[in-house]
Amino acid sequence: MNPSVVIVDDHELFRAGVRSELAEHVEVVGDATGVDTAVPAILAAEPDVVLLDVHMPGGGGVEVIRQVAKVRPEQRFLALSVSDAPDDVIAVIRAGARGYVTKSISSAELADAVRRVADGDAVFSPRLAGFVLDAFAGSLPATQVDPELDQLTAREREVLQHIARGYMYKEIALRLGISAKTVEAHVSAVLRKLQLSNRHELSRWAVQRRLVD
Amino acid sequence: MATAAPSAERTPPKRRRWRGSRRIAVGVALLVLAFLLALRQLGLLFPDAIVWPTMLAAAGVALIWRQWGGRGRPAPPPTTVPPADVAGQEQRAAVRNLYRGGFGVALIVGAGLLFLYANGALSGLGDVALTALVAIAALGLILAPFWWRLANTLAAERAERIRSQERAEVAAHLHDSVLQTLALVQQRASDPKTVATLARRQERELRDWLRGRPPTAERESFAAALDAAAEAVEEAHGVRIDVVAVGDRPLDERAEALVAATREALTNAAKFAGEAGPVSVYAEASPQRVQVFVRDRGPGFRLDGVPADRRGVRESIVGRMARHGGSATVHTAPGQGTEVELVLEDGRGE
Numbered sequence: 316m317n318p319s320v321v322i323v324d325d326h327e328l329f330r331a332g333v334r335s336e337l338a339e340h341v342e343v344v345g346d347a348t349g350v351d352t353a354v355p356a357i358l359a360a361e362p363d364v365v366l367l368d369v370h371m372p373g374g375g376g377v378e379v380i381r382q383v384a385k386v387r388p389e390q391r392f393l394a395l396s397v398s399d400a401p402d403d404v405i406a407v408i409r410a411g412a413r414g415y416v417t418k419s420i421s422s423a424e425l426a427d428a429v430r431r432v433a434d435g436d437a438v439f440s441p442r443l444a445g446f447v448l449d450a451f452a453g454s455l456p457a458t459q460v461d462p463e464l465d466q467l468t469a470r471e472r473e474v475l476q477h478i479a480r481g482y483m484y485k486e487i488a489l490r491l492g493i494s495a496k497t498v499e500a501h502v503s504a505v506l507r508k509l510q511l512s513n514r515h516e517l518s519r520w521a522v523q524r525r526l527v528d
Numbered sequence: 529m530a531t532a533a534p535s536a537e538r539t540p541p542k543r544r545r546w547r548g549s550r551r552i553a554v555g556v557a558l559l560v561l562a563f564l565l566a567l568r569q570l571g572l573l574f575p576d577a578i579v580w581p582t583m584l585a586a587a588g589v590a591l592i593w594r595q596w597g598g599r600g601r602p603a604p605p606p607t608t609v610p611p612a613d614v615a616g617q618e619q620r621a622a623v624r625n626l627y628r629g630g631f632g633v634a635l636i637v638g639a640g641l642l643f644l645y646a647n648g649a650l651s652g653l654g655d656v657a658l659t660a661l662v663a664i665a666a667l668g669l670i671l672a673p674f675w676w677r678l679a680n681t682l683a684a685e686r687a688e689r690i691r692s693q694e695r696a697e698v699a700a701h702l703h704d705s706v707l708q709t710l711a712l713v714q715q716r717a718s719d720p721k722t723v724a725t726l727a728r729r730q731e732r733e734l735r736d737w738l739r740g741r742p743p744t745a746e747r748e749s750f751a752a753a754l755d756a757a758a759e760a761v762e763e764a765h766g767v768r769i770d771v772v773a774v775g776d777r778p779l780d781e782r783a784e785a786l787v788a789a790t791r792e793a794l795t796n797a798a799k800f801a802g803e804a805g806p807v808s809v810y811a812e813a814s815p816q817r818v819q820v821f822v823r824d825r826g827p828g829f830r831l832d833g834v835p836a837d838r839r840g841v842r843e844s845i846v847g848r849m850a851r852h853g854g855s856a857t858v859h860t861a862p863g864q865g866t867e868v869e870l871v872l873e874d875g876r877g878e
Contacts, residue, residue: 399735400739441770441772441808441810442770442772444772445772445773445774445810448774448812449774449775452774452775452814476810476812479772479774479810480808480810480821480823480867481770481806481808481810481823481825482823
């Protein structure tokens with residue numbers, strides 16, 4: 316069964332493009348052009364995945380995630396953007412999106428990413444993997460480190476590096492000699508750290524987007 | 529008075545100068561006093577009300593003149609002072625000069641007041657001063673809003689001017705870049721490859737501009753140089769290249785060699801695997817080591833099947849890296865794409 320999707324984007328052309336390109340792979344059950352219309356549309360349609368533009372008038376994707384999460388915390392979001400600025404990406408992930416892809420992604424890859432998020436997995440683009448490696452690079456004073464949240468394991472780092480090098484999950488599994496499920500588990504663990512860690516690079520990005528009051 | 533002066537050898541130079549000017553002031557005052565007393569002795573009757581204020585004023589004038597008249601030739605700093613100390617000394621000297629000048633001014637003003645007081649001219653001054661003070665305060669209260677508004681208006685005008693300048697700059701930039709590209713895209717609408725290249729080039733250019741990266745950065749930063757190399761290959765071969773860089777480092781000679789090898793690997797990937805999808809570049813730079821991966825999704829090949837006379841990989845990539853103390857490894861197999869791994873370890877220097 317194809318996952319149901321709500322598209323939230325203020326670009327008419329882009330919504331139409333995604334609708335037609337994904338028609339075979341997903342069931343588009345609604346769309347919205349801004350924060351105000353998106354929240355009721357998502358709550359009414361209860362889709363498997365919300366395809367969410369990061370930059371929109373009225374607070375952007377981050378605001379949509381916040382408002383929907385109050386009512387429907389289990390809602391899954393996949394963020395989409397033309398931007399590749401780290402603070403935008405990190406902010407929307409920390410707000411709760413389960414993945415981030417840029418709009419230049421091919422439709423096959425986008426369909427795959429939607430399916431993955433619908434299954435509860437995390438989707439990292441090569442660029443997002445690069446940002447995460449950057450944010451978790453460098454050492455912290457030992458007293459401040461919560462190894463559960465503030466550091467990547469060697470394996471997680473390896474998986475992220477492969478994503479950044481352009482490998483698909485299946486290829487990574489093959490190369491590292493682990494199952495595809497394990498690769499997905501590593502990526503989900505990284506996503507969790509990304510959302511919960513207090514590393515100051517992450518906090519800084521969050522503060523810039525006023526995620527932390 | 530003059531007996532209080534210590535021997536010059538034991539006094540630090542600056543201190544001596546201050547002592548010196550004080551002595552000169554006192555000396556001038558005494559000279560004036562002596563001159564006035566002598567005149568009085570000769571029968572020219574100066575009352576006390578003139579003699580004492582004049583003496584005070586003379587001392588003050590001597591101080592100020594020595595102070596501000598001598599500014600043209602500051603005393604050379606003693607050569608034994610370490611450089612870090614010079615700034616502090618200069619600051620202290622400035623404070624001392626101010627203090628000395630202020631002292632001279634106070635002496636002269638005091639002399640004037642003493643003169644006026646001795647001649648009974650100050651009796652009415654209290655009332656006048658109060659009147660003047662009240663008048664100034666009232667005037668200030670009346671004019672304050674006008675000043676305030678004037679200042680605000682000026683600030684607003686300045687901000688508006690800056691805004692309109694910025695708008696003009698943005699407009700000029702968009703006109704030169706985006707509008708030109710859009711015009712080209714319309715002209716070449718029948719040639720998808722050219723259109724894609726144009727769009728990609730414009731995208732890169734606009735991103736750099738938005739990010740505020742100075743155009744000189746690619747001569748100084750490894751990551752920026754890598755971006756520039758990818759862009760050049762992308763443009764030459766019309767293949768999409770995605771660059772992800774983690775960390776950065778200065779662009780020294782070895783890093784330049786690494787960028788050149790990367791460029792060669794990218795050119796190969798674009799030539800032999802360009803049709804199969806985007807080429808990925810991943811670079812990770814730390815002070816100890818730099819690593820670059822260039823990966824394509826092409827057909828791949830058998831390494832041992834490469835004829836010995838094919839020099840591209842051997843010379844430009846493997847050889848170049850080896851010459852700079854690095855290494856290059858090619859991972860490939862038929863049907864699995866090709867990945868070139870370039871590593872530079874920093875065993876020396878840095």
